Amino acid sequence: DAGVIQSPRHEVTEMGQEVTLRCKPISGHNSLFWYRQTMMRGLELLIYFNNNVPIDDSGMPEDRFSAKMPNASFSTLKIQPSEPRDSAVYFCASGEDSRPGELFFGEGSRLTVL
Amino acid sequence: AQSVAQPEDQVNVAEGNPLTVKCTYSVSGNPYLFWYVQYPNRGLQFLLKYITGDNLVKGSYGFEAEFNKSQTSFHLKKPSALVSDSALYFCAVRDIRYGGATNKLIFGTGTLLAVQP
Numbered sequence: 001d002a003g004v005i006q007s008p009r010h011e012v013t014e015m016g017q018e019v020t021l022r023c024k025p026i027s028g029h030n031s032l033f034w035y036r037q038t039m040m041r042g043l044e045l046l047i048y049f050n051n052n053v054p055i056d057d058s059g060m061p062e063d064r065f066s067a068k069m070p071n072a073s074f075s076t077l078k079i080q081p082s083e084p085r086d087s088a089v090y091f092c093a094s095g096e097d098s099r100p101g102e103l104f105f106g107e108g109s110r111l112t113v114l
Numbered sequence: 115a116q117s118v119a120q121p122e123d124q125v126n127v128a129e130g131n132p133l134t135v136k137c138t139y140s141v142s143g144n145p146y147l148f149w150y151v152q153y154p155n156r157g158l159q160f161l162l163k164y165i166t167g168d169n170l171v172k173g174s175y176g177f178e179a180e181f182n183k184s185q186t187s188f189h190l191k192k193p194s195a196l197v198s199d200s201a202l203y204f205c206a207v208r209d210i211r212y213g214g215a216t217n218k219l220i221f222g223t224g225t226l227l228a229v230q231p
Contacts, residue, residue, distance in 0.1 A: 004157070031217040042223050043158075043204065056218065091157050095217035101148050101208045103217060105157030 006092050006106035014114050018080040021109045024073055025094030033103065034067055034077050035091040046090075049075065082113045116141045118188075118205045120222040127195045128230050135190040135225045137205030146208035147188040148219060149179055153201045161203075164188060175199070195229045202226050 005024040013019055025032050034046040048056045049069045060067070064083070069075040079086055089110050093103040118139045127133045139145055149161040162173025169181040179190045190203060203226075206219040 033218075043221050045218075045221075048218050050216075093157070097217070100217055101146055101163055101206070101219055102160050103150075103158070103219065105159070107157050108155075 004092055004094050004104050004106035006090075006109050008109055009107065010110045010112075012112045012114065013082055015083055016081045017113075018078065019082045019086075019111060019113075021077040021090050021092075021111070023075045023077070023092030023106060025075070025092070026104055027073065029094035029096045029104070030072070031095040031097070031103075032069060032075050033093040033095075034075070035093065035105075036088045037091060037108075038088045046077070079111075082111075084113045087111055087113050116207055116209060116211075116220055118147075118207050118220060118222040120203075120205055120225045122225050123223075124226040124228060126228045126230065129197050130194050133192050133195045133199070133227065133229070135203050135205075135227060137188045137190065137222060138186050139188060139205075139207050140186065141207055141210070143210060145188075147179075147181065148206040148208075149173065149177070149188075149190050150204045150206060150221075151175075151201050152204065152224075158204060161190075195227075197229050197231050200227055200229045 007022045030051050032049040036044045046059045047067045052069045067077045089108045091105050091108045093105040095103045147164045150158040152158045162171050164171045164181045172178045177192050202224045204224045205222040209218040209220050
């Protein structure tokens with residue numbers, strides 16, 4: 001298996017622009033997570049899907065952030081409009097109920113908002 | 115409230131020496147505990163977990179962790195450190211608010227392990 005695939009790996013954009021990050025989880029996994037990592041705030045959980053349904057989105061910073069999981073093999077995290085404080089590495093992770101807590105992380109999408 | 119604490123931001127150890135990265139937890143009921151490692155510019159990787167059974171859990175890359183219920187600790191250990199072990203290590207506990215087989219974890223703040231040659 002190719003693992004969790006994220007795109008783009010790097011994104012540089014200007015303040016106010018829309019950013020869309022993409023994630024393909026491991027086939028057969030039914031949980032999907034979006035995390036954000038910065039030096040200042042560490043690792044933060046943004047949203048958690050189970051069987052394509054959002055279970056916990058309490059970590060989504062504000063209305064500028066939205067996440068979707070239209071099917072079991074694809075998820076997006078959108079920021080509109082982007083701000084410099086959104087600059088971070090965004091990770092997607094997936095897991096399966098039969099192995100609780102064993103998550104597989106993608107390589108991350110490094111976002112820089114100028 | 116459930117939580118894990120990693121009291122050390124950084125641990126320095128010489129290559130060949132034993133290493134310990136500390137983690138304490140606060141959970142009601144029986145905890146599911148995990149260790150993850152993050153190498154530079156990479157995503158987190160699962161190392162090992164404790165669910166039940168033997169208090170000493172063995173994982174990847176020669177790492178092991180000891181569950182201590184009386185001290186509410188789950189310290190990560192390795193008998194002989196390698197320079198290649200230098201990375202960021204995260205302790206985590208399963209979030210039981212969702213019950214069942216939830217995969218949602220509560221991560222600690224991470225400990226940077228630096229192994230000097």
